[in-house]
Amino acid sequence: MKLKNLLASAAIMAVSVYATASSAADEAAAKFREDFLSGQLSWSDVEARAKTEGEVNWFHWGGSEKLNAWIERNVVPALAAKGITLKTTRIAGTRDAVDLVLADKQSGKGVGEGSVDAIWLNGDNFYTLVQQDALFGSFADKVPNAENFFFDPADPASQLNLSDFGTPTEAREMPWSGEQYTCYIDTNRLSKSEAPRDFEGLEAWVKENPGRFTYVKPPHYIGNTFVQTALYAFGGGYEPFQKSITEFTPEEFAKLVEPGFNYLRRIEPYLLGGEKAIYPQNQAANQALYNNGEVDMACEFGLYFVSNQIESGAFSETTETLAFPESGMIKNKNFLAIPSNAPNPAAAIVFANVMAEVDLQISKLKEIGYPLGVDMAKLSEDDQARAVAAAPKHHGVTDAELAALAVADTNASLVKVIETIWGDYIERKVEMPFLQIVKGAMEKAAK
C-alpha cells in the first residue's frame, strides 16, 4: 500500500541523510561511462565488459503476469546468450525504483555502486530523475539497435523518441513500448452511433446523460492527458503545445488554454456525481466505475488496451475502442532508463540494446499486446509485414483510424502549469480571474 511506500521512503531518507557523502566512486565504471558516452568504445568492448559484469538489475512494474511470463520466456534467454543474468525486481509503483536510485545517490554511490541498472518508466518518473541529475547519459543513440529509431532532432518523426511527456529525453532512455490515449465504450449501454466523436459531441451527450462520464483526476498522468486533449481541441491543435512555457507570456498562455478550461468547467456538473463531480484517482478506479455500469465511457492510455482486457475477461465482450476525439489522440512512448549509479552499466546498455531488437519487439506485440517501441518506418519491409501480422485485433476501430488521429504529447514544462491551473480552476474553484490563476501557476512552475 501507499502508506508502506511512505514509510519506506521515510526510512530511506533517514538513512540517506546519515550516510557520509564521501564518494569513493568505482573508477573503472566511471572511466567506462566517460569513454562510452564520448564514443571511444567499440560495441564489442561494451559487450566484453557486460560479460564480466555478468548481471543486470531491472526494475519494472510487475502487475501483469502475462508480461512477467513473457520476460522469463524471452528476455532471460536473450540476455543469457550474451553472458548476462537478468535479475528482475517487480515493483508495484515505478516511484519505488526512482526513490531507491535517489537514496543511493544521496549516500554517495556513483556509477558502478548503486543497486538499479535499468528502470522501465516514462513521464513523471523520468522527469524526477532528470531533475535530480540521476541518469547515466545519452546512450540510446549509441547502440547498434539505435538504427531502429528516429533520433534526428531535425526529423519530426523523432518527436516520440526525443520527448517523454514533453521532457527532452536526449537519448538518456531507450524507447521500449508505445501507447496512444484512447477512450472506450460498452456498446451494450451506448451504441457506437450515439457515442461522442469530439468534445462538442461529448458535451451534448453528457448533458443528455448526466453522470455517465468522468475522467481520472489530474495530476495523475491519465487525467493530465485528458485535460491536454481537451486543451488541444479548443486551442488550435497540438502544435502550440510543443513550445516551452518560457516562450509564453501569462497573457498568451491564458488565451491559449482558457477555452479548453472553460469547456472542462462547463461539463463538470454533468460528470459522475453531478454538482460534486467525482474524479477517480487512477485508471483502476476508473475501470471499476466502467465495469460497475456507473459510467458508459472511459479514457486511458492503451492502443491494444481493450483487446487485452477483453481477452483476459476484465471487460465485457461488447467493449469497443472509440476514435475519440477527432481533434487528436495523444500518443507517446515508454522507455528503459539507466540511472547514473547503475552497478553494471555495460550490462545495462547491452540489455537496452537487446530490448530494442526487432524480433523481441514483435514477440512482445504478438504475445502480450504491448505496442512496438521501435519505429515502423525504420524496419525492413519483411519486418514491417511481420509486425502488422503480429498485432492484436482492434475492437471498433482500425489501425488506420487510430494512426490518423495520433498527435504529439504536450511539452512537459506546460504539463506542470496545466495541472496547477486544473487544481485551482476546476478542483478548488479559486475565486480569481483566470489570468491571475495562470500567472500563479506559471510563477510556481518557474520556481
Add this chain to the structure above:
Amino acid sequence: MVHHKGHGRGWGRLIGLLPAVSLLTVLFLGALGFSVAQSLGYAPQYGVMSFPTNIYYVSLFKDPGFWQSLGLTFYYAITPTLIGLMISIGLSLLLAHKFPGKGAALFIYKIPMVVPYLVGVALVLILFANGGIFARILFALDIIDRPSDFPRLLQTAEGWGIMLVYLWKQVPFMTVVLYAHLLVLSREPEESALLLGANRVQILWHVTLPRLIPAIVSSSLIVFAFNFGAFEVPYILGAGYPNTLTVEAWRLFDDPDYTNRPKAMAIVTLVSVISGLCLLVYLSLYRAYERKRGRV
C-alpha cells in the same frame, strides 16, 4: 505509589526499558526530527537547502485549502468519536446486565477489533459503493433504476464511508475499555442510590457515568488521536478534494516534483502538533473536572 529503593533495582529497570525506549527514540523521535527539519527547508537530497525558512508553513496558512482540510480532519475525527462513545456506553451498560446469549454477544462484538482497517475499507466498498451489494439489492427490488442511482456515500467530502469504518472498528474497542471498567467498579453506589429512591436515569447520570469518566476519557482520547492522524481510510474512501491533512500531505509527497516534499513534511508536523495540543487541552479539562469533584 511505592518507590523501590536501591540503585540495582533502578538501573535494572532502566536497562529493562532500554530496548523499547531506544526503538521509540530512533523510529519515532528520529522520524519526527527529520520531518521538522525538512519542513523548515533542510532537504539536500531533493536539492532544497534553505534551512531555516518558514515559507512552507506560511504558504500553507495562506492557502484556504489548508484550512478546509483542517476542518474536515477535525470533522472526521470528532464525529465518529462522539457517536461511537455514545453507542459504546450503551453497549457496555447492556453487556453489564445478564441476558440470554450474553456469552455469544461478548464474543461477537469484539471481532472487528482483530480485523485490520483495510478489511473494513474493503467491506464498506463492497457493501456501500454505487455498484456494491446494497445498490444491487435495491436495483433487483426495483427500488432504484440502476445500481449507480444508489445514494453516493463513498468518495465524497461528507465522509460517510470513512466514519462508518471508524465506528465499525472503534465501537468494539471503546466498549471493551468501558465494559472492563464497569466490571471492576462495585455495584454498591448504584444499589444504594436505588434504595434511596433514585430512578434509572438519575442513577445513570449521577452515579454510573461520573464513575466511568476515566475510562471514557482514555478511550475517546486514543480514538480521537488515531482518527486525526489516520491516512489509508480517508485516502481510499474520502473525496479526491477536499480531504484530510494526511491525504494532502501524501499528495504533495507523491508529487513528481520532490521540492514539494518539505511542504508535505510541514503538514505532517502540523498534524502532530495540533493533535498533541488537542490531547493536552482535553487532559487538562479532565484534570480540572476531577479537581472539581475532589478526586485528585
